[in-house]
Amino acid sequence: MSQGIGVVGLYVRDQDEALEFYVGKLGFRVHTDARNGDYRWLTVQHPDQPSLQLGLFKPQAPVLDASTAQTVSEIVAKGAMPPLVLDVDDCRVDYARLLAAGVEFTQAPEERYGSVDANFRDPSGNGWKMIESRRASA
Numbered sequence: 001m002s003q004g005i006g007v008v009g010l011y012v013r014d015q016d017e018a019l020e021f022y023v024g025k026l027g028f029r030v031h032t033d034a035r036n037g038d039y040r041w042l043t044v045q046h047p048d049q050p051s052l053q054l055g056l057f058k059p060q061a062p063v064l065d066a067s068t069a070q071t072v073s074e075i076v077a078k079g080a081m082p083p084l085v086l087d088v089d090d091c092r093v094d095y096a097r098l099l100a101a102g103v104e105f106t107q108a109p110e111e112r113y114g115s116v117d118a119n120f121r122d123p124s125g126n127g128w129k130m131i132e133s134r135r136a137s138a
Contacts, residue, residue, distance in 0.1 A: 007043055009055040010084070011076050012124040015042050018056040021122050025101045026086075028054065076125050083119070083127035091116040091132035098130075 012018035019042065022028040028044040031053045035041075039062065043053035059069040059076075075081065088094040091109045095118045099105060106127075107119035116132040 005052065007053040007055045009057050010126055011059050011072055011081070012056045012122070012126070013058070013073055013077065014124070015040055015056055015058055017123050018042075019044070021103075022054070022056065025098065025103050079121060079125045079127050081126055083129045086128055086130045087133045088130055089133060091118055091130055094130060 010018075019030070019033075022044045023030060028046055031043040031045045033040070033042050038060065040058065042056045044056060045053050057063075059072040061069070064072060095105065095109050098120070103120050105118055105120045107117075109116050109118045115134060118130045120128050120130065122128065
């Protein structure tokens with residue numbers, strides 16, 4: 001039996017807005033977009049990492065009750081969730097490319113910890129840390 005993580009979920013306020021951001025700006029591609037009533041299972045993949053899907057999920061029933069969904073939405077909007085990490089070959093080049101695509105950065109590329117990193121947030125408030133891979137800088 002093989003095991004592994006196939007989907008990592010991320011709460012977003014609007015799935016269409018998230019889809020435009022992750023596909024249109026970051027260059028991910030849609031893996032699954034399926035609906036069951038008001039519930040939508042939406043996942044995307046990074047083109048260089050097809051074994052892992054990023055689930056773009058709206059906090060809602062049947063997973064959460066209405067009160068909890070509202071609380072989760074507020075927490076995400078404040079940027080209080082742990083950041084996700086995007087490995088890149090050249091942080092400064094990708095920063096310029098994503099900035100030109102309309103990604104709003106909260107931190108420009110900085111050298112630290114033996115690498116270069118930058119921070120941005122998606123339209124829902126989820127934080128991302130873009131880190132230059134050590135093998136690229138070696």
